[in-house]
Amino acid sequence: MESRRVTKTLEDQWMVERQVREIYDYFYSIPPNSQSVILELQRDKHFGYLTRGLTKLGPSFSVLDANRPWLCYWTLHSIALLGESIDAKLENDAIDFLTRCQDKDGGYGGGPGQMPHLATTYAAVNSLITLGGPKALSSINREKLYTFLLQMKDTSGGFRMHDGGEVDVRACYTAISVASILNIVDDELIHGVGNYILSCQTYEGGIAGEPGAEAHGGYTFCGLAAMILINEVNRLDLPRLIDWVVFRQGVEGGFQGRTNKLVDGCYSFWQGAVAFLIQRLNLVVREQLGLSNDLGTESADDSSDSELSAEEEHLEGTSSHVQETCPHGKEGQENASDTIKIADTGYEFINRPIAMQPLFDSLYLQQYVLLCSQMDGGFRDKPGKGRDHYHTCYCLSGLSIAQYSWTDEADSPPLPRDVFGPYSRNLLEQVHPLFNVELDRYYEARKFFSCL
Ligand SMILES: CC(C)=CCC/C(C)=C/CC/C(C)=C/COP(=O)(O)OP(=O)(O)O
Ligand SMILES: [Zn+2]
Numbered sequence: 001m002e003s004r005r006v007t008k009t010l011e012d013q014w015m016v017e018r019q020v021r022e023i024y025d026y027f028y029s030i031p032p033n034s035q036s037v038i039l040e041l042q043r044d045k046h047f048g049y050l051t052r053g054l055t056k057l058g059p060s061f062s063v064l065d066a067n068r069p070w071l072c073y074w075t076l077h078s079i080a081l082l083g084e085s086i087d088a089k090l091e092n093d094a095i096d097f098l099t100r101c102q103d104k105d106g107g108y109g110g111g112p113g114q115m116p117h118l119a120t121t122y123a124a125v126n127s128l129i130t131l132g133g134p135k136a137l138s139s140i141n142r143e144k145l146y147t148f149l150l151q152m153k154d155t156s157g158g159f160r161m162h163d164g165g166e167v168d169v170r171a172c173y174t175a176i177s178v179a180s181i182l183n184i185v186d187d188e189l190i191h192g193v194g195n196y197i198l199s200c201q202t203y204e205g206g207i208a209g210e211p212g213a214e215a216h217g218g219y220t221f222c223g224l225a226a227m228i229l230i231n232e233v234n235r236l237d238l239p240r241l242i243d244w245v246v247f248r249q250g251v252e253g254g255f256q257g258r259t260n261k262l263v264d265g266c267y268s269f270w271q272g273a274v275a276f277l278i279q280r281l282n283l284v285v286r287e288q289l290g291l292s293n294d295l296g297t298e299s300a301d302d303s304s305d306s307e308l309s310a311e312e313e314h315l316e317g318t319s320s321h322v323q324e325t326c327p328h329g330k331e332g333q334e335n336a337s338d339t340i341k342i343a344d345t346g347y348e349f350i351n352r353p354i355a356m357q358p359l360f361d362s363l364y365l366q367q368y369v370l371l372c373s374q375m376d377g378g379f380r381d382k383p384g385k386g387r388d389h390y391h392t393c394y395c396l397s398g399l400s401i402a403q404y405s406w407t408d409e410a411d412s413p414p415l416p417r418d419v420f421g422p423y424s425r426n427l428l429e430q431v432h433p434l435f436n437v438e439l440d441r442y443y444e445a446r447k448f449f450s451c452l
Contacts, residue, residue, distance in 0.1 A: 009261065045376055053389050054072070054094070070119070076127050076131060078393045095131060098124045098128055102139070103144075105147065106147050108123075108124035121174065125140060132441050153175075169226070172222065173226040180342075181346065181445060181446075183449040183450055200223060206244040217270040217274065218257060220244075220271070230345075241274075250263040254373070265381050265391050268368070268402065269401060272398045272401040277434070360405075370426075375387045
């Protein structure tokens with residue numbers, strides 16, 4: 001049985017390598033100005049494909065399936081990354097539709113009247129944050145959502161995807177992600193989550209969906225991001241995780257999701273974001289490797305002795321941050337307790353200095369996404385496959401991660417040399433790597449929810 005899987009994987013691998021090589025051979029054989037044209041992000045075509053996808057939800061958003069908040073998220077997030085926006089009518093339809101997916105007892109289902117589910121709750125919350133503005137943000141019933149999250153908590157410390165559903169790392173991430181971004185995270189929600197995720201880190205170093213299963217990029221992103229959000233990332237074996245993730249970038253430039261499997265454009269985000277997050281964990285990694293965290297003469301010389309870096313403060317649990325002005329004039333709650341401090345880990349994290357170079361070849365990943373995944377409107381897994389909104393969302397998210405992987409500070413644009421293809425045409429908006437929402441939309445939501 002197992003040998004059949006390996007044989008099939010090898011045949012498939014050779015086929016993908018051949019198809020990708022043909023694309024690259026052609027690309028390298030043409031003059032530079034024609035190369036530049038081929039590398040262009042087809043913004044208008046992507047925007048058209050995405051808005052058609054969103055409109056397909058119908059005038060009253062009535063298509064029947066259990067994935068509609070996901071379709072909203074994939075399309076709206078992709079549109080935000082392109083720096084585009086949708087018209088007011090479509091925006092209102094989307095807010096109304098998502099409101100109808102919200103369960104009266106909290107959480108969001110796959111469609112109106114469907115049982116609430118953590119995955120669609122994450123998709124709906126991220127969609128509403130991406131839409132932004134008071135109408136979208138205030139439509140989320142945070143009190144009821146908190147109750148729903150508590151109901152999904154399992155005795156193992158993990159979360160269930162839905163009432164009676166499976167407990168896995170996805171559920172832990174989606175629950176913690178929405179609780180954190182909505183500023184409703186507390187000790188009761190967090191309790192035992194770290195133990196559960198830790199039990200899913202495998203001998204390879206990546207993280208599996210559940211204990212005893214195989215390490216996979218999707219779950220590794222979920223596990224790592226959740227551990228950072230609950231401030232327990234130092235419990236993971238990070239050197240082993242690095243060993244695992246650095247070998248997931250294939251000869252084609254794209255990432256594979258797991259050992260001996262094929263590259264796929266969507267892992268540009270799942271694995272690319274894992275590498276991006278680890279770049280900001282330099283001090284924890286050094287500590288685990290038994291290396292000194294005395295960062296050397298250059299940093300000691302230009303900062304005062306008593307001053308801790310943002311990452312050191314985080315490690316020491318002394319982190320505080322500048323409170324942004326609250327638009328409603330109320331005090332933020334950040335300084336109230338340690339728990340509230342955890343609620344802002346997502347903000348503190350992106351403002352950390354990065355002292356580690358990217359753990360993957362960021363230009364080569366962009367090459368894979370642009371030449372092998374990009375289609376005439378939308379993105380695909382690999383050559384030979386069709387486009388879809390899921391791959392469009394995660395190819396664009398991964399492209400953004402790769403473009404910004406050399407920038408030292410959140411909010412600063414990448415250098416032209418770090419963006420593959422024509423700079424002004426290809427440069428995307430930045431994502432918040434822990435939530436995968438566009439960074440400015442994240443800031444807006446943070447300000448809005450810190451005042452409630
Ligand atoms: C936030 C959220 C809900 C995250 C989900 C994360 C995610 C993408 C998990 C992957 C699930 C999985 C085991 C796919 C394997 O599919 P496969 O066997 O078809 O693909 P492969 O050959 O590439 O492993
Ligand atoms: Zn995929």
